[in-house]
Amino acid sequence: MIRSLLVTLGLFITALAPLGASAQTAASNWVDEDFASVRLISARDAIAGRDEIRLGLEFDLQPDWKIYWRSAGDAGFPPQLDWTGSANIGNGEIRWPAPHRFSIFGLETFGYKDHVILPIDVPITDPAQGANISLDVDYLVCSDVCIPAQANFTLDIPASLSGDTNGDTAGISRFAHDIEKFASRVPLRGNNLPMSVTDIWQSVENDETVLNVTVTGLDQTTTDPVEILIEGNVRLGFGVPVPTETDDATGTQQFRLPIYGLKDGQTTIGDDMIVTVIAGPLAIEQDRQIAAAPSGSSNTGASTTTPPTGNTAITSLWLIGALALLGGFILNFMPCVLPVLSIKVMSAMKAQGSERSATRRGFLASAAGIITSFWLIALVLIAIKLAGGTIGWGIQFQQPLFLTVMTIIVALFAFNMWGLFEINGPAELGNAANDAITTREQSGSHLGGHFLTGMFATLLATPCSAPFLGTAVGFALAGSNFDIVWIFTLLGIGLAIPYLAIAARPEIARLLPKPGRWMGFVKGVLGVALAGTAIWLLSVLAVQIGMGGAIAVGVALVIAGILLFARHRTTLQKRKFAFTALATLGVLAALFAPGFSKAPVRDTAATETATGKLPWQPFAPDDIARHVADGKTVLVDITADWCVSCQVNKKLVLETAEITDALSADNIVLMQGDWTRPDPLISQYLAGYGRYGIPFNAVFGPKAEKGILLSELLGKKEVLDALAGATGGADLVKN
Incomplete structure (x- = not known):
């Protein structure tokens, strides 16, 4: 047992x-x-x-x-x-x-x-x-x-x-x-979630900056408080969410979270965040970008739904890529790119005397310069974005140093077109500049000039907008770093298409008249066009540093031009050297003149009411809802002195008799914002609509409280239709 x-x-x-x-x-x-x-x-x-x-x-x-x-x-x-x-x-x-x-x-x-x-x-x-x-x-x-x-x-x-x-x-x-x-308590991610963050934006409530979050799919029977956690790259604090609005029928609730740690001028608008929502035993996690205003309408351009994933995201990326390619190509025909026509024409004429292979190399080098410039712009924008700064298309024209350098470069191109100087010899210090502007490259052996020509064309193109360009740029700047590089690469390829076409078929360049004495006359005319571009740049610079500083830059360049003319006329080597040294000092004086200037203090009210035929009011986005509630229709116009497309819209559409008559009605409020100089209010407003460049025009009214966005290049019918749609088709009340 x-x-x-x-x-x-x-x-x-x-x-x-x-x-x-x-x-x-x-x-x-x-x-x-x-x-x-x-x-x-x-x-x-x-x-x-x-x-x-x-x-x-x-x-x-x-x-x-x-x-x-x-x-x-x-x-x-x-x-x-x-x-x-x-x-x-x-x-x-x-x-x-x-x-x-x-x-x-x-x-x-x-x-x-x-x-x-x-x-x-x-x-x-x-x-x-x-x-x-x-x-x-x-x-x-x-x-x-x-x-x-x-x-x-x-x-x-x-x-x-x-x-x-x-x-x-x-x-x-x-x-x-x-x-x-x-x-099982890990927050859910993906599509078709039981809850969703449909809207997130920053606002100011009683002098306090807050974050507003709208969540749908909440179980209204639960007694557990809803918790919202915000994570981002910027180290900020977000307070306890306080419910502000509730829709029991749809399970939608809006919350307000205080934002702590914001420095003066700092904003969360445009920042990418991870939003975690916890409601009882249920938790979700979604990637969202903070807007400047609530959305809820497809016209606002702000994202209010879950970002596309999988095949939808790929389709959207390729569709936006196609728009970027098309927008870059159309940019060749925009007004601000016309000054670059001189460089294109001279390159094409020079190509006739070259072998087929040399022509191909030259135009490929120009295309490479364009694409490289877009890459550099993309990298700079990424760096600014990571540093928490404002990014946008053409914003470099808000910087006095950039405007001064561009003015000097354009003036030197004009002087060279007029034959005032040519730098020869590989041993000379200015050989790099000669590669960019000399008309004596032989058989395409100096590709640096073609490359710099492409880069210069890109820089002068950036104050312009074009159909599809704003959509592509807005998508890129609101997306990831990859989106920025991808879209800007396609923009560069689009702008470079004419160069690539001639590189593929060099015989296209030979369709132009053969070189002869007439080229001297053409160079003189093109030099005048470039001088006009320099004057326009000085007018933009005057807004940034004052009229005195801009005049100082212009006078220094004129003196440099006179000295170069004197150098061109003399035959004595000592005098040539002396005139060259003095002309160089003139260029340096132009470069450093803005540093001794003081930016003017602008009287916004006076400026806005005296900009043309229309009675523009200062830009005040917080007043738009009040005007609409009073039955008014509001036209918002964001412009800048450096934005050539904005000036074209004004001259060809907004200030024409037909549109001026419509905009003079008693129930129309015209609100204009000037982005010539940096303005955080305008930057935040544009970002809220997924826009990062100008022109920007939108119409708000009783039947369009969220706004009707207009295209970058306005049309008269488009403006009239938007006004009618915003007012519900009612007749405009005349004075």
Whole structure:
């Protein structure tokens, strides 16, 4: 009898042995501290051919102690993992369960208390082999005081368990359920979510900058408060969400969150954020960009729905890419690119005396210069965006240094067209400039001039807009860094299409008249066109640095031109050298003159009411809703002295008799914003509509409270139709 009992006991112990091994295999030892106990557990006892396994970092915290979420908030830091020394695994990634908010002394932090398991997905290098895990964890645990702590874990997970034939369930450990319980609390991502952030924008309420968030799909029967967490690249604080508006029928609710830490002039508008919404047991996570105003209408241009993913995103990217290509090509025919015609014409005429291969190389070099310029613009915009600055198409024309350099370059091109100077000889210091402007490149051997010609064409093209250009640029600047590079590359290719066409078929260049004496006359005319461009640039510069500073730049360049003319006329080498040195000093004086000028203080009211035939009011976006509520129709026009397309719209459309008569009605309010100089209010307003360049025109009215956006190049019928649509088709009330 005793023998039978011993045999039975032995068999029972043998049967329990795998269970003991399983428990030991799937969990490390506890690391105990006064404030917490931590261990590493596994959802699997064996790899069982899997290419990924799920672990869990389990914290058993003492009362009143907490650890932190991935974005700790105003203080703290999350657990940090170091997998050095592990074998057959990659670096694991924590899947963060929805956290709790902790508010104390005005500080907002996010984390976990009591008991939590952080699920960790770990890739397996070779599913046929076992894994040896060595994990070092640095974490911060806080109560009345904060204590940094460290724990070290080792865990060996075999490739398989002997005798296990349970198929898909093979190797599942007894900790799997506990880990999955916390994994179910990880915020959902993707499409068709039960909740969604449909709108997010910044506003000022009672002199306080706040973030407004609209969430749909909320269960109105739940008593749990809704939590909203905001994460972004900029270190700012966001307060507790306060409900402001509720629509029980659709489960839509609007919340207001105070923004803390904003510096003077700083804004969150245009920033990409991760928005986490927690409503009871349900949590979602979505990527959103903060707008300047609430959307809710397809006319606003602001994104209010979940960003497209998968095939939809790819289709949108290629569609916008096609628009960018077309917009870049059309840019060749815009007014501000016409001054570059002189460079194009001279290149084409020179090509006739060259071999086919030399012609091809020259025009390919010009195309490369254009595309390279667009890449440089894209990189500069990315850098400004990452630094939190304002980005947009053509905004470099708001910078006095850029305008001064462009004026000098254009003036030098004009002087060269007039034959006042030519720099020859590879040993001369100005050889690089000669590559750009000399008319004596032989057989395409000097490609630097063609390349710089393309770059110069791009710089002069940027104050212009074109159909499809604004859409493409807006998409790029509102998107990722890849979007910016991708769209600006296609814009460059579009602008370079004429050069690429001649490079592909050089015989096109030979259709022009053969070179002769007439070229001297053409060069003189083109020089006058370039001089006109320089005068226009000086007029824009005068807005930035004052009329005195612009006149100083212009006078210095005129003196430099006179000295170059004197150098051209003299035959004495000493005088040539002296005139060259003095002309160089004149150019340098023009370059540094803006530094001694003071920007004028503009009387906005006086400026706006005296800009033309129409009674424009100063730009005040906060007043638009009030005017519309009073039954008025508001036309908003954002313009700038450097925006050639804006001036074309004014002369050919807005100031024509037909449109002026319509805009003079009593129920029409004309509101104009001047972006010639940097203005954060205008930048934020444009960003709210997905626009990052001008011209910008929109019509608001009783039947179009969200606004009707007009195209970059206006048409009379388009303006009249928008006015009629905004007023509901009613007749305009005349004076």
